[in-house]
Amino acid sequence: MSQADQISLPAESGGAAPGQPAAPAPVAARRGGDTLYFALRNKKLVGGLIVVLALLVLGVVGPLVHTNSPTEYLGTPGQSPGGEWLMGTTMFGQDVLAQFLHGLRSTFLVGALGGGLAAIVGMAVGFVAGYRGGLVDEVLNMLTNILLVIPTLAVLIIIAAYLKVRGVMVEALFIGFTSWPWAARAVRSQTLTLASRDFVDLARLSGVPTWKIITRDIAPNMSSYLFMTFILLFGGAVLAAATLDFIGLGPTDGMSLGLMLNNAVRWSALQLGLWWWFVPPGLGITAVVGALYVMNVGLDEVFNPRLREM
Amino acid sequence: MRQYFGRKLLIYALTFFAAVTINWMIPRFMPGDPIQGLVARAQVADPASVDAMNAHYRNLFGLDVPVWEQYMNFWGALLRGDLGLSIWAFPTPVSDLIVRAIPYTLALLIPAILLSWWAGNRFGAFAARRKWLDNTILPVGYILTATPYMWLALLLAWSLAIVAGIFPVSHAYSFSLTPSWSPEFLGSLLAHWVLPFASLFLVMFGGWAIGMRNLIIYELEADYSNYLLALGARGKLVRDYAFRNAVLPQITGLALQLGTIVAGALVTEIVFSYPGIGYLILQAINSQDFFLLQGVFLFIVLGVLIANFIIDAVYTLVDPRTRVRLQGAGA
Numbered sequence: 001m002s003q004a005d006q007i008s009l010p011a012e013s014g015g016a017a018p019g020q021p022a023a024p025a026p027v028a029a030r031r032g033g034d035t036l037y038f039a040l041r042n043k044k045l046v047g048g049l050i051v052v053l054a055l056l057v058l059g060v061v062g063p064l065v066h067t068n069s070p071t072e073y074l075g076t077p078g079q080s081p082g083g084e085w086l087m088g089t090t091m092f093g094q095d096v097l098a099q100f101l102h103g104l105r106s107t108f109l110v111g112a113l114g115g116g117l118a119a120i121v122g123m124a125v126g127f128v129a130g131y132r133g134g135l136v137d138e139v140l141n142m143l144t145n146i147l148l149v150i151p152t153l154a155v156l157i158i159i160a161a162y163l164k165v166r167g168v169m170v171e172a173l174f175i176g177f178t179s180w181p182w183a184a185r186a187v188r189s190q191t192l193t194l195a196s197r198d199f200v201d202l203a204r205l206s207g208v209p210t211w212k213i214i215t216r217d218i219a220p221n222m223s224s225y226l227f228m229t230f231i232l233l234f235g236g237a238v239l240a241a242a243t244l245d246f247i248g249l250g251p252t253d254g255m256s257l258g259l260m261l262n263n264a265v266r267w268s269a270l271q272l273g274l275w276w277w278f279v280p281p282g283l284g285i286t287a288v289v290g291a292l293y294v295m296n297v298g299l300d301e302v303f304n305p306r307l308r309e310m
Numbered sequence: 311m312r313q314y315f316g317r318k319l320l321i322y323a324l325t326f327f328a329a330v331t332i333n334w335m336i337p338r339f340m341p342g343d344p345i346q347g348l349v350a351r352a353q354v355a356d357p358a359s360v361d362a363m364n365a366h367y368r369n370l371f372g373l374d375v376p377v378w379e380q381y382m383n384f385w386g387a388l389l390r391g392d393l394g395l396s397i398w399a400f401p402t403p404v405s406d407l408i409v410r411a412i413p414y415t416l417a418l419l420i421p422a423i424l425l426s427w428w429a430g431n432r433f434g435a436f437a438a439r440r441k442w443l444d445n446t447i448l449p450v451g452y453i454l455t456a457t458p459y460m461w462l463a464l465l466l467a468w469s470l471a472i473v474a475g476i477f478p479v480s481h482a483y484s485f486s487l488t489p490s491w492s493p494e495f496l497g498s499l500l501a502h503w504v505l506p507f508a509s510l511f512l513v514m515f516g517g518w519a520i521g522m523r524n525l526i527i528y529e530l531e532a533d534y535s536n537y538l539l540a541l542g543a544r545g546k547l548v549r550d551y552a553f554r555n556a557v558l559p560q561i562t563g564l565a566l567q568l569g570t571i572v573a574g575a576l577v578t579e580i581v582f583s584y585p586g587i588g589y590l591i592l593q594a595i596n597s598q599d600f601f602l603l604q605g606v607f608l609f610i611v612l613g614v615l616i617a618n619f620i621i622d623a624v625y626t627l628v629d630p631r632t633r634v635r636l637q638g639a640g641a
Binding site: 142145146148149150151152153154155157158159161162182235239240242243246247248249258261264265270271273275278279281282283285286287288289290292293294297 | 321322324325328329332333336337449452453455456457458459460461462464465467468472479565566568569570572573574576577580581591592594595596600603604606607610611614615618
């Protein structure tokens, strides 16, 4: 099977900017041990993974250890970091550390749920459109193209504005259902190249049902690509949620990093010089998303031998 | 050619239709009744007056006719350019508010998009496969693309405006000046423009640089590059060819990123209280001004569609292959 074919693909599939994985799926048929060997030696992958896992642990375990409420007014307002309040307090005397830990938790929740949902929808649409072809493809492709040009965030703003009560889960749900189109398109074009391969034809001739061909023959052959797509969707969902929260359409109950930024701006933390209120949340988001992107480059190098040396 | 653009236009027309329909549907089919909210805000206890107010609002929003008629009326008003009156800036029509805000948003967006795209592509192409540049500066690119627009804007506002005092923190011009074409006023406009522009530029720059760097690496692996090198061509020549091929997906990438970029501009405006579309959105949300919000939404969709169409046109100009294929298909 020609690897070279596959590797020259990404340039055409239109994936360049941060929103798209630049590499296709180089066949997963390689032995697992081999992949692991290169994975553990890839500094970008390991480094990114460490940062993401560390922040994940902080978000999951943090609120259990540091039990202060993120919303209650606990201390002296506007205290700088250090001493009793490790990361200072807000203008109202809320504990910034508690807000940060809870915010990290909802960041991961939105990313996993929203990104996961978008990945599932995108894959389903992409697989079906690419494998079935014909009218199904036409219709799904049209739908994808339409949703692709609608500015998603504007739609999210409208929806969120009409919701009186907003939770992190609902936010993730809406983000997931609106951010799948580019993934669908990418998966579709990958599926198209696989659908005409001999082993797929063979499966079809022997009467294997469609969904089985997709899950057994097509998906495994682009698993690395799918995984990288999920990572990018995860990052995208985190950024989208942060934007929504910042505009003031974030969760009405609970805390998120975007909401911290929103509060900080609304109560002029800038003018008052309360930098500890707005620096950590942005840093948290940047660290999570940046580490994910770097991890993706690492994964790309692991799965794609041509990128490996250097 | 005509067929290609016809197909594109059909997609855009359908998109606009979908957007208008979404815009019409959301307030009507969302859980929770906005009219109830409006009535509740008036805090009237007397049931008779509550009923009267309900009827008044239903009539005002045109909700007292059958659903399909409401939908037709919505389109009719839209085609007449009537987006309703703003509640936040009552009784200014929504369309007036938007027209007033548009120049500011475009003045930020267009230079930021074009310059960051150009500079990012150049820089990414330059850094690709150059060891230390690739290893030291590109991580910066990754951090930049991962940065939420509003956070970078906040950091710039805090460091360069508040702490260092080099640039003004907010608004589009100093309120001590009256808008005119005097050099003083233009200088003030420029000084207020620098920071929001810079924060948009930087985040986008990182994305384009990384995208280009990856694409160039793929192009340099391609057979034609190896062939050229084997023929003894200079590295510079090979890179030039690689660049021309790698630019094409970057154009498509720009079209795909437009929505995100616009969202970035909106939040940047909010940080700097820059009186563009983003600032309108914030006001609309804070004062529950749904007419304004929906008008802005339609405007953003329209803008993104037009930009997409321009990019399509540019793509066919830049890539001779699409042109040939189109003409072949048309003949």
